[in-house]
Amino acid sequence: MPRGSDVFLQNISKIVVFIILAFALYLFFTGHGSPGGGFIAGLMSAGALLLLALAYDIETVRKVVPIDFKIVTAVGLLIALCGGTGSLLFGEPFLKHAFGYFQLPLLGETELHTALIFDLGVYLAVVGVTMTILLTIGEDN
């Protein structure tokens, strides 16, 4: 299959990528209450970018998402670590989480959870790791 020449795939993926990304975002936020979470959401986001890479090529992905995914990984790890150390400031052990229910405009009563910060770290780390591996293997000649 010649690279990046399938018009159908290209046109469809243009739309589908965003649907997948939106779904990944949904999975990320809903993780604590129903199936989902940072890990799955991260994999799914990476999957969306991978679809882009398949439909076009890796150069396009690089152009569309001009991010160094190694740094994304590092930032994710850092966020996870900071999410864990935050509890130390309140005299609680490392990685102790807290949550509460708040009335927010538009959203109504919402549960806010410090685990979400940790999960964000997981999400970024998974996206970063997956994309780093994919891009390096994919670009290797």
Added chain:
Amino acid sequence: MSLLHLLTLSPFLLAVLLPFLGKAVPRLHKGWFAAALSAFVFAMLLGYLADVGDGSPIVESFDWIPSLGISFTVYLDGLSLLFALMITGMGVLVALYSIAYMSAAKESLTRFYVFLLVFMGAMLGLVLSDNLLTLYGFWELTSITSFLLIGYKNEKHRSRYGALKSLLITMAGGLGLLSGFILLYVMSGTYRIRELFEVGAPLMSHPLFLPAMILILLGAFTKSAQYPFHIWLPDAMEAPTPVSAYLHSATMVKAGLYLVARMSPIFAGTAEWFWIVSLGGLITLLYGSVASLKQTDLKGILAYSTISQLGLIMSLLGLSSLSGIFDGEERLLYAAAGTAAMFHLLNHAVFKGALFMAAGIIDHETGTRDIRKLGGLAQVMPITFTISLFGTFSMAGIPPFGGFISKEMFLDSVIEPLHAGVFGLSTWAALFPVVAWIASVFTFVYSVLFVFRTFLGPRKKPLINKKIHEAPLLMVLPPALLAALALMLGLFPGTVAYSLIRPAAEAMMPIVTASGDRLPMDIKLWHGFTPALWMTIAVVAVGILLALTVRRWMKLYAFIPRRVSINRFYDISLRFFEHITVRVTSLYMNGSSRSYVKYILGFMMLVLGFILYISTDISYRVGAYAQIAPYEWIILLGLAAAALAVPFAKSRPVAIILTGSVGYLMTLMFVFLRAPDLALTQMVVESISVTLYLLCFYHLPKLRTERRAVRFRLPNFLVAIAVGVLMTLVALAVLGTNPFEPVSDYYVRESYESAGGKNIVNVILVDFRGFDTMLEIMVLGVGAIGIYNMIKLRRKATDVGSRHVSHEDDESDDVADRFRKNQYGHDGPIEVSRKKEPWINCVSDLNDKAPEQEKNSDSDFETEPDSDSESATDESRKKGGDLDA
């Protein structure tokens, strides 16, 4: 979290923020941040001086991992405070000095200051920890940062060599330390140092007491560069000079002394402790001072002198342990050794810091540190001359500097054991004053030569036409302050004696103050005509004589055997181990992933089978399964068919699609079995891995088909069968055996109540077992970076290697070659000896080199097998020139 905790951790915090601060204020040299922070912490710590000085330590505890009994307890007593003040105080000066020394115009110094700050934090944590495990953690962190700082100029081979050497030696000692700590825990059941003090006699009679002591001393001796582990310190001089001044003279190498002092209350009073510590220190003292005289590099002289001075303090610590077995007046006499140790610790940090910085200034301004090329600098660098003069006189023990007082106290302390009459001292006690006196003479000689050869006499040829001037103010100020301090400590020792030295000595020897009395302080400049003073006078007289006739007797050094040195032992054993490792690794790392799968599965099955075999309470549930619906049958049959078809697939895409379909069918099963999280994860993972394969196939030129007939291979067959059978058995056993209450009940109960989540899987991942998850993503990250390195940096490494590898290499193992090339680049140690038996050849290599080394007879004593002082000076001259421009 208390203020003390925050102070301890603040350097780490700044290290994290430094890159961003650097971006925010790009014109400000990053050293200012480090200087400001250490000044702040120093000032805050001064605030504790009054309380701690009264003998009331400050304890702040904080549970870190309560489930393992690990707490981060900050304990600030006199000993910790002395060290903490030294660390932060020297930190300020070194940071200021480095602002002038390290040019921000040429390179971004973020890396440098991040390492420096992390080191400072680790050192603070080390001296303030009350928990053995946190102490160990910080201990290793100082080793790692020291490694990174020595190897800061990582393009230079000698930097990398020195960095690796220090890491290997201090880490080996660190492992000993950890084992010793664990033994202490086994004996006493606590990791808290304070509680260990209270255990007392039962600990001493425990059979593990001696092993624990030796292991802990191993850690202390490697860190404090005691003979025979000193060999890393001279090579560590490859670090930038501010680093040498800070880590390798004033602070990090003192961590071992700190540990010995800290552990004294536990171990002191036994003969083994006394002899190992005091004799180890004494040998190091003598060796260092003798070897120092042979050095030609200014930093080399200072490195060996540091070794020697560390030995001096170590032997004082050993002598002070005698205070534990005597009473009354005699106890106080031996306790004076502890006071002397603490005072000399401070003095040494002050004068050695000044001298290192002065050496840095000389290097910076003249472009060389070779004492043979220097001379007559006093006219052009009067301030640096004064600084060096103060520093060396303090080091040599000449009044009226601080070093004189502590040297006097040291000589007093070594005479004392003559009257002890325990531990076999009635026979051997004469050893102490004799060795101490000889070492003092050598110390005097190298100190005097250090300053006079560099600053007096005529200018030497290479520098005669060079315009040399005094260094910028910022560079001169920190050592000048230290030199002034060296003078002040001599003239007004009372300023620190009661506030700083006494609490430190008391914390080290709690037994002395057990009755409520304070330790008497006898630190003053004039003691009268004591035996120690006569010894000093003799040292000066003989020292001057020897210094004047140095050229006549220097030849005696040629008699010291070169070939049997500890350095050579280190080099040879390192190459030997590298060779063995390569051999062993290449035995099984044959590059075929099929074998790896075989090893992994085979090992797993062995362990699993063994456990199933020895476990008696496992029952297998056969029969009475749930009903399998017809659609489930269909899926399962499809699954089995797809799995069976994989080995028979003719081409790779087919195989991949078949593997993928196994995964997707499994996903479907998860859906039917109501495991949405698993199904989601499985599906996404499957999609990504299939796509990944497809991406890879863009680049494969042609699909390869295996044409050879597949031979029957018994091991593969056995592993395959074992995996199938054992996994089935495990599944049946899981159904049939319920020895514990399932954890799932706990999670179902608690996940909403205490963690506020309805999705148990996610709650477990991020909350209940969050620590696991964090380490897992860390592993993922490491894996990703590993893959990136292997693929992106592979070609570069091979290129570098191929230029230098000769073809006569008869070791046919490509994998091993690649392994080596990746490890060492072009000039790693193993490249020298890539012949059939590397470790034998490298012996002959070294022997070949020996005569060549003999030729420039003034070269180093025994530091470097490949002495490249010429090229090093060229390099530094270039550097100096650049800095001038």
